[in-house]
Structures are given as C-alpha cells and as structure tokens.
Amino acid sequence: MSTNLTKQTHFDAIIIGAGACGLMCAVQAGYLGKRVLVLEKNEQPGAKILISGGGRCNYTNLYASAQQFISQNEHFCKSAFAQWSVEDTISFFETYGITGHEKTLGQLFPVSNKAKDVVQVFTGLCEDFGQEIWCGTEVTDVISADNGFEISVIRNGRNVSLTTEKVVVAAGGLPIPKMGATDLGLRIARKFGLKITETAPALVPLTITGKDQPWYEQLSGNSIFCRVWNDRISFEENILFTHWGLSGPAILQISSYWRPGEFIYIDLLPHQDIVDLIQQEREVNGKKMLLNFMSGLFTRKFAEALSDKLPSDKNLASLTKTELENIGALIHEFKVKPAGDKGYDKAEVMRGGVSADELSSKTLEAKKVPGLFFGGECVDVTGWLGGYNFQWAWASGFVIAQNI
Numbered sequence: 001m002s003t004n005l006t007k008q009t010h011f012d013a014i015i016i017g018a019g020a021c022g023l024m025c026a027v028q029a030g031y032l033g034k035r036v037l038v039l040e041k042n043e044q045p046g047a048k049i050l051i052s053g054g055g056r057c058n059y060t061n062l063y064a065s066a067q068q069f070i071s072q073n074e075h076f077c078k079s080a081f082a083q084w085s086v087e088d089t090i091s092f093f094e095t096y097g098i099t100g101h102e103k104t105l106g107q108l109f110p111v112s113n114k115a116k117d118v119v120q121v122f123t124g125l126c127e128d129f130g131q132e133i134w135c136g137t138e139v140t141d142v143i144s145a146d147n148g149f150e151i152s153v154i155r156n157g158r159n160v161s162l163t164t165e166k167v168v169v170a171a172g173g174l175p176i177p178k179m180g181a182t183d184l185g186l187r188i189a190r191k192f193g194l195k196i197t198e199t200a201p202a203l204v205p206l207t208i209t210g211k212d213q214p215w216y217e218q219l220s221g222n223s224i225f226c227r228v229w230n231d232r233i234s235f236e237e238n239i240l241f242t243h244w245g246l247s248g249p250a251i252l253q254i255s256s257y258w259r260p261g262e263f264i265y266i267d268l269l270p271h272q273d274i275v276d277l278i279q280q281e282r283e284v285n286g287k288k289m290l291l292n293f294m295s296g297l298f299t300r301k302f303a304e305a306l307s308d309k310l311p312s313d314k315n316l317a318s319l320t321k322t323e324l325e326n327i328g329a330l331i332h333e334f335k336v337k338p339a340g341d342k343g344y345d346k347a348e349v350m351r352g353g354v355s356a357d358e359l360s361s362k363t364l365e366a367k368k369v370p371g372l373f374f375g376g377e378c379v380d381v382t383g384w385l386g387g388y389n390f391q392w393a394w395a396s397g398f399v400i401a402q403n404i
C-alpha cells in the first residue's frame with residue numbers, strides 16, 4: 001500500500017470518531033461557521049448511539065451533576081457541564097423534533113423510542129453545515145508536524161496522510177471491540193506523553209465462579225429490587241441473577257466502584273426490617289412456615305433458593321433469637337465476592353482514560369500539546385448508568401467545538 005499526502009480542503013479541525021462526542025462537536029462547530037472533517041472507522045456514524053438504551057437511547061439524565069461521575073479529579077467535569085447543561089441537551093434535541101420522556105430515575109429517552117432519530121439529527125445537521133464525515137476510515141497514527149499534526153489513515157484500502165492544525169480525539173473507549181472500539185485515544189495520549197488513569201470495564205456484569213456459581217445459576221432470570229453497596233457507594237435498583245453471576249442496573253452501577261478481590265453487599269429487602277416483619281407475623285400466625293413467609297416477600301423460586309441458607313422448614317414461632325439474627329444478616333447484608341467481571345465485550349463504558357490533569361477543564365485541550373483535544377469516553381470521566389455518559393459526550397463535544 002502506498003501513502004498519499006492528500007490535497008485537502010481546509011478544515012479548522014479533524015475529529016477522530018463519529019460517535020456521540022465527535023458528532024456533537026462537528027455540529028456545534030458548524031453553528032460557529034467552522035469546517036471540520038470527521039474520520040470514522042465504522043461504515044456508519046453513531047454505532048453506539050444506535051444500540052444504546054436497548055436501541056432507544058437514554059440520551060441524558062434530568063439529575064446529571066458532577067456527583068454521578070467517577071474521575072481521579074471529581075471537579076474536572078464541572079466546567080463542561082456549566083457550559084453545556086442537561087437543559088441544553090433537552091432543548092437541542094427538541095429543536096430537531098426529539099422530545100424526551102422520563103423512564104425512571106431521571107432517564108430521558110426520545111418519545112419515539114428510536115435511537116436512530118438521535119443519530120439522524122447529527123447526520124442531517126452535518127450535511128446542512130457541510131461538515132464531512134468519512135466513514136470506513138481508520139486512523140492509525142497521529143504525529144506532530146509543522147503547524148499542527150499529521151494523521152495517518154487507511155481509507156478504501158489505501159494509506160492516506162492528512163494534515164491539520166487541530167485534532168479532536170473523540171475515539172471512545174475500549175468496550176465492545178466488535179462495534180469498532182479501539183485503544184486509539186489512549187495510544188495518541190501516550191504518544192504525546194500524557195498520563196492515563198488506569199482503565200477497566202465499568203457498568204459491567206459481575207461473575208461468580210466456584211462452589212457458589214450453581215446457587216446463582218438456579219436463579220437465572222430472577223430479578224429483585226435491592227440496595228447494593230460497598231464502602232464507597234450505594235445504589236437502589238434491581239439486580240438480575242444469571243447463570244454466570246449477577247447483572248441488572250444495581251450491579252452495573254456498583255461494578256464501576258468495585259475492585260477485584262472485594263466484596264459487595266446486598267440488602268434484599270431495603271425498605272423493611274425482616275426481623276420486625278417476622279415478629280409481627282408470628283404474633284398472629286406463629287405456625288406459618290418460614291419458607292411460606294419468605295415466599296410472600298420474594299418469588300417462590302427465590303424463597304426456595306434461600307432455604308439452603310435459612311431454617312425454612314421451621315415455623316415462625318419456633319425461630320430462636322440467633323436464627324432471627326442470622327435471617328436479618330442474610331437478608332439485609334447478603335455478602336457476595338464476585339470472581340471478576342464480564343470484560344469489555346459486555347461493559348457499557350470504560351473507567352479511567354486520559355488523565356484530567358493533562359487537560360484544561362475549560363477547553364479540553366491538552367495542556368502540553370496545543371491543538372490536541374480529547375472528549376467523550378476516552379477521557380477519565382465515567383458516568384453512572386442512566387444517560388449520564390451521553391451527557392458527558394455531548395458536553396465535551398460542545399466545549400471542544402468552542403475552542404477549535
């Protein structure tokens with residue numbers, strides 16, 4: 001393959017990645033009369049937007065604030081959110097015919113429930129502004145050059161070299177490699193001497209192996225509303241048992257705060273006290289078997305599964321003080337030691353990324369490398385489940401557009 005130094009039209013910047021951040025950046029640059037070229041490895045833009053929220057795209061969260069983001073510098077995202085708020089996201093999409101409906105916990109989805117409507121807003125606006133998107137174009141390298149940068153790409157099987165004064169790295173994180181995810185953002189950062197905060201899968205199911213695994217497997221498909229916590233954080237949402245461990249929103253949330261080797265704790269009945277409930281019931285119905293009592297609180301399947309951890313064949317009146325204490329501990333402090341997580345194939349996001357110390361929080365430009373910008377998931381800003389990650393992608397794309 002030969003390398004061509006292409007004769008380019010003048011672009012104010014080249015954006016790597018036509019995902020949520022890159023597309024928002026291209027559109028916002030368009031409003032400001034700036035011309036950009038977007039390079040995308042996939043054959044279509046916005047691949048992850050299309051699959052997000054089960055194809056419905058949870059595009060923001062009404063309650064988004066810096067508190068729902070993990071970063072080594074928890075203040076870093078505040079400036080971007082001050083420049084582009086949740087209200088800005090809502091009114092931006094409303095302007096182009098997408099109204100939101102709140103599903104739960106502030107999670108906003110398009111009323112149409114179609115993620116493709118979200119992508120079409122961006123592709124339509126890019127066309128209107130004359131922003132070019134080159135799909136099927138893989139960026140392989142970025143190096144410093146006179147007056148800026150030289151970007152190496154493979155396009156239509158040919159090596160092509162592009163020059164630009166400003167580069168926006170919006171190449172996403174490591175999750176779902178089969179959808180185009182690469183480590184390019186991290187590679188570029190390393191190449192220019194920028195620190196990386198350790199990366200790991202986040203919003204990811206957790207696995208259970210060994211002698212405990214069959215217990216979880218027998219419950220596969222059962223979902224329970226719980227409080228899940230560790231010494232850093234606590235979430236109240238459903239957990240889902242699977243044949244290999246635990247999933248569901250509460251588990252995905254805690255996974256971002258879990259480290260290998262640690263326990264997580266589950267309150268299986270977060271708004272009631274199991275011991276009080278048993279004591280009330282045994283005053284009126286002491287002969288009731290514990291198994292039947294538990295079946296009234298949980299599914300029969302779950303109550304039966306608890307039987308090998310509880311004296312389920314005893315009636316309520318005959319439970320001893322110690323047994324009641326053990327039931328309380330089991331239900332309200334169910335201890336789980338995950339073996340691991342399902343990795344980048346199943347993770348919704350990547351934790352860590354380009355260190356916040358290396359970027360200006362106001363502009364997202366690398367402090368040591370003028371003209372080099374990082375936004376979206378490749379930066380060390382990781383949101384909770386529920387539309388927070390897109391809010392960061394939109395906000396960071398907006399901020400960069402103001403500064404290229």
Ligand code: FDA
Nearest residue numbers: 017019020021041052053058139172180376377387389390
């Ligand atoms: P994004 O990954 O969107 O875009 C990066 C782009 O760069 C990709 O298109 C990629 O192909 C391209 N690229 C990578 N390497 C390249 C290279 N070498 N050359 C050229 N192009 C390259 N969030 C949320 O808020 N609400 C939700 O409902 C969901 N749902 C959801 C479901 C699933 C299954 C996943 C995996 C993730 C989510 N997310 C989510 C997370 C959300 O998708 C994610 O945070 C954003 O897409 C990140 O936007 P970026 O633009 O940073 O990366």
